[in-house]
Amino acid sequence: MRVCVIGTGYVGLVTGACLANIGHDVICIDNNEEKVKIMKSGQSPIFEPGLSDIMQSAIQSGKIEFSSDIAAGVAHGEILFIAVGTPPLPTGESDTRYVEAVARSIGANLSGGYKVIVNKSTVPIGSGDWVRMIVLDGIAERQKQLVTAGSAPAARLPESPEFDVVSNPEFLREGSAVFDTFNPDRIVLGGNSKKAIAMMQELYAPIVERNFAENKSLPNVPVLATDLSSAEMIKYAANAFLATKISFINEVANICDRVGADVTQVAKGIGLDSRIGSKFLNAGIGWGGSCFPKDVSALVHTADDYGYEAHLLKAAISVNERQRLIALEKLQQALKILKGKTIGLLGLTFKPDTDDLRDAPALILIEQLNRLGAKVKAYDPIISQTGMRHGLSGVLVETDAERLADGCDAxxxxTEWEQFTKLDYAKMAKFMSHPVIIDGRNFLNPEVMQKAGFQYIGVGR
Ligand code: NAI
Known part of the structure; x- marks a missing residue:
């Protein structure tokens, strides 16, 4: 099928490259010319395991193109994905201006046969109908321009092109986005047009039938067809649930710290209950990243708009805000005065295997440590290597973990990068004035760390 993906960030680029690899003809559009240039050369502008490889194979087979020309993209695609960012506004609402701009351009350039416009961006509930309205506005504006330019008498204007809007929320995890796209837990398709849903089912058929999955023996991927609003809500509810689960275990960890229990054992004990499940029960320094904080806040805001106060979600956010300062509290307990001390951060990104720093807990820690007069250094396997420092200030980024340890008080x-289990901690301890380590992810073995000469402090253990 002919596909156009507009917005080539973590979601759009992975979606485009994966769809090209299952045989579709894809054009990826981004208004950032610099990004388009990088992608055309076969490189990925973001760090995502396996992404460059599938981009290159799609380029070689002629299945993918990159461009900043939205008109060409809209003309090419029978399925048009909107995958631009929906960052948070200071109020907590979702900023939908990029979605609006794209929907308007789609309308202004829509021609030819029937098209399916797919909301892949996480958008407030009700956006499906709103996007339809904006596209219609875009079409009307173009027709007005045509009349004004005298290029066609009003009576001979092309008929309003036919299209439907589908909500197809994305559940991929940064760091395993390519794997997740080929092996999703489910595909959600929201919309009231049978024709559009059928086209989406055809698009995803190779993935649903697991022709491209690691484990081909598994049953087909479940496809859930819903109305537009329910599909939009599923995305918010999923993220809100996961964020609340983490806030729950963090709260339990804080109680464990006070009563002398070990949250890692508690998590194991409750996670074995199939009604609870073991995932998202790792206590630590709180959730961050480009999705959870903004999506939970946006859902609270939506509820508020409808006169409902989302008490539980607000509590999940407030537990998280406090949890993001837990490392600071533990540093104060261990070192007392932080003014003039040097603190080294192992990891900066909000999770391992990504270069994404959006709303990363490290950023708040850096800000607070700076406020208290501490000097902050950091080593991150990706940020140190790529030099991608967007959003970082008040921190000296070191090139390796041993340099980081040099002169640190703690x-x-x-971030639980796998390579942090393999560092030479005994050597690092020797470079430090106080070999203290706060394990913000309960990721290291306390006994191993103590043997290496560290005072080990976990979260709730
Ligand atoms: P991103 O910020 O990485 O990428 C957005 C891209 O859109 C950028 O490359 C930007 O240059 C481009 N863009 C903006 N305006 C444009 C326009 N008018 N025309 C063409 N391109 C334009 O965003 P990301 O992280 O990929 O997220 C996209 C959406 O997917 C958001 O709504 C997000 O909430 C949702 N989502 C993100 C996930 C993630 O893990 N990052 C997971 C699931 C959903």
Whole structure:
């Protein structure tokens, strides 16, 4: 099928490259010319395991193109994905201006046969109908321009092109986005047009039938067809649930810290209950990243708009805000005065295997440590290597973990990068004036760390 993906960030680029690899003809559009240039050369502008490889194979087979020309993209695609960002506004609402701009341009350029416009961006509930309205506005504006330009008498204007809007929320995880796209837990398709849903089912058929999955023996991927609003709500409810689960275990960890229990054992004990499940029960320094904070806040805001106060979600947010300062509290307990001390952060990104720093807990820690007069250094396997420092200030980024340890009063493990289990901690301890480590992700073995000469402090253990 002919596909156009507009917005080539973590979601759009992975979606485009994966769809090209299952045989579709894809054009990826971004208004950032610099990004388009990088993608055309076969490189990924973001760090995502396996992404460059599938981009290159799609380029070689002629299945993918990159461009900043939205008109060409809209003309090419029978399925048009909107995958631009929906960042948070200071009020907590979702900023939908990029979605609006794209929907308007789609309308202004829509021609040819029937098209399906797909909301892949996480958008407030009700956006499906709103996007339809904006596209219609875009079409009307173009027709007005045509009349004004005298290029066609009003009576001979092309008929309003036919299209439907589908909500197809994305559940991929940064760091395993390519795997997740080929092996989704489910595909959600929201809309009231049978024709549009049928086209989406055809698009995803190779993935649903697991022709591209690691484990082909598994049953087909479940496809859930819903109305527009329910599909939009599923995305918010899923993220709100996961964020609340983490806030729950963080609250339990804080109680464990006070009563002398070990949250890692507690999590194991409750996670074995199939009604609870073991995932998202790792206590630590709180959730961050480009999705959870903004999506939970947006859902609270939507509820508020309809006169409902989302008490539980507000509590999940407030537990998280406090949890993001837990490493600071533990540093104060261990070192007392932080003014003039040097603190080394192991990891900066909000999770391992990504270069994404959006709303990363490290950023708040850096800000607070700076406020208290501490000097902050950091080592992150990706940020140190790529030099992508967007959003970072008040921190000296070191090139390796041993340089980081040199002269530090304490270390804080912020991101659970796999390579942090293999560092030479005994050597690092020797470079430090106080070999203290706050394990913000309960990721390291306390006994191993103590043997290496560290005072080990976890979260709730
Ligand atoms: P991103 O910020 O990485 O990428 C957005 C891209 O859209 C950028 O490359 C930007 O240049 C481009 N863009 C903006 N305006 C444009 C326009 N008018 N025309 C063409 N391109 C334009 O965003 P990301 O992280 O990929 O997220 C996209 C959406 O997917 C958001 O709504 C997000 O909430 C949702 N989502 C994100 C996930 C993630 O893990 N990052 C997971 C699931 C959903």
């Amino acid at each position: 270390l804080v493990l912020v």
